[in-house]
Amino acid sequence: MIQKFDVKSRETLDKIKTYIPGMPIWEVKKLYGLSSVVKLASNENPLGPSPKVIQAIHSSLAELHRYPDSKLDLSQNQLIVTNGGDELIKLLSETFLEPEDEIVLPSPTFSEYEFGADLMGAVIKSVPFDDEYRFDISAILSALSERTKLVYICSPNNPTGTYLPREDLKRLLDQLPDGILVVLDSAYSHYATAEDFTNGVEFVRLGYPIVVLQTFSKIYALAGIRVGFGAAPENVIQKILKVKEPFNVNALAQVAATAALEDHEHFQKSLLENSIGREQLYKAFEELRIPFTESMANFILAEVGPNAELIYNALLKRGVIVRYGATFGLPNHIRFSIGAVRENEFLIQTLREVMYS
Numbered sequence: 001m002i003q004k005f006d007v008k009s010r011e012t013l014d015k016i017k018t019y020i021p022g023m024p025i026w027e028v029k030k031l032y033g034l035s036s037v038v039k040l041a042s043n044e045n046p047l048g049p050s051p052k053v054i055q056a057i058h059s060s061l062a063e064l065h066r067y068p069d070s071k072l073d074l075s076q077n078q079l080i081v082t083n084g085g086d087e088l089i090k091l092l093s094e095t096f097l098e099p100e101d102e103i104v105l106p107s108p109t110f111s112e113y114e115f116g117a118d119l120m121g122a123v124i125k126s127v128p129f130d131d132e133y134r135f136d137i138s139a140i141l142s143a144l145s146e147r148t149k150l151v152y153i154c155s156p157n158n159p160t161g162t163y164l165p166r167e168d169l170k171r172l173l174d175q176l177p178d179g180i181l182v183v184l185d186s187a188y189s190h191y192a193t194a195e196d197f198t199n200g201v202e203f204v205r206l207g208y209p210i211v212v213l214q215t216f217s218k219i220y221a222l223a224g225i226r227v228g229f230g231a232a233p234e235n236v237i238q239k240i241l242k243v244k245e246p247f248n249v250n251a252l253a254q255v256a257a258t259a260a261l262e263d264h265e266h267f268q269k270s271l272l273e274n275s276i277g278r279e280q281l282y283k284a285f286e287e288l289r290i291p292f293t294e295s296m297a298n299f300i301l302a303e304v305g306p307n308a309e310l311i312y313n314a315l316l317k318r319g320v321i322v323r324y325g326a327t328f329g330l331p332n333h334i335r336f337s338i339g340a341v342r343e344n345e346f347l348i349q350t351l352r353e354v355m356y357s
Helices: 011-015 025-032 051-063 084-096 112-119 137-143 166-174 201-205 234-241 251-262 264-287 308-317 341-356
Strands: 079-082 102-107 123-128 148-154 181-185 210-215 228-231 299-303 333-337
Touching: 025 308, 079 084, 079 234, 084 112, 084 148, 084 181, 084 210, 084 228, 084 234, 102 112, 102 137, 112 123, 112 148, 123 137, 137 166, 148 166, 166 181, 166 201, 201 210, 251 264, 264 299, 264 341, 308 333, 308 341
Parallel strands: 102 123, 102 148, 148 181, 181 210
Antiparallel strands: 079 228, 210 228, 299 333
16 A cells, blocks of 8 residues: 655745636536637637648648757847747746845736746745836836846736836836846737837847747737747846756747748738727727726726626626636736627627626
8 A cells, every 4th residue: 555645845835826827618618508608818819820820730740750949040149939938937037046036026917927936936026006007117126126136027018908118118227237137028019009119129139138028829829839939138048048948849839930920911910800809898898987908918907896706707607708807916807808809799798788787
């Protein structure tokens, strides 16, 4: 008989909160006995991947017995290709954070930044946004200390959809003390339309201490195949490469990403679909008198009030999967991913029934 045993894990794991993704469509169908479900919770591209991506993957299936290339055909000295953007966040933590080091981040924001810090036993210092969810650069700079290693900026920010203007990012970088790295997560940058928006790559070219994170999970619709990349000064990339697995990005992901970059027509179609859907939801929220934050991303944060959890559950039971704001520390809010026009219409109709029936 095998005896029960317990291998003690690292104490820092006690602080780590398990990431809880949005419910999948099949589970909601089974749970509530529904035949049709709309998923507007995970900020996915409703158009799906480019047909060229699907064709490229099919053409590569016969080569699955080969190891993938360690990099895509990109400028290597300032780029690193990763298994989704999440892996790069973890690699940055493993590269730069010692126990009791500090990271500084606005709040609320993407939870994976905290996960990486907790994993390494680092300290998390949160800086709140202002009342309109704008970044407070003065507060961020004031939060820095001799123990600070990383400053995370998600722009456009998840879950608020707000962004950091170019001049504010430059101000942060210009006043940054030595020994601190800014991590600019621009996963949603392709959706941004503001004239003063920057995805941060220009500051990499100028040699600033910045890592720009990009992903193929959003506008390129490759969330299920996991591929992303980072751009940074060469000395930063070389340090990260020391903790990266050699074959972290599989061959199909590389083929898919390359094909996605080449399909400009699908990219523009995805942008247009999101722009139409964004205005569609803005108009509906105004008619329903639901306050919302104007977004530079493919989701909208709306303040539905103290009954937000009840509204979230009511939508779920009717086949609309959205994201309840308590996940981000916003219990009066719901984050709505922007879907295709018909999906948005179903959301609006169902939301009207839930709130005013």
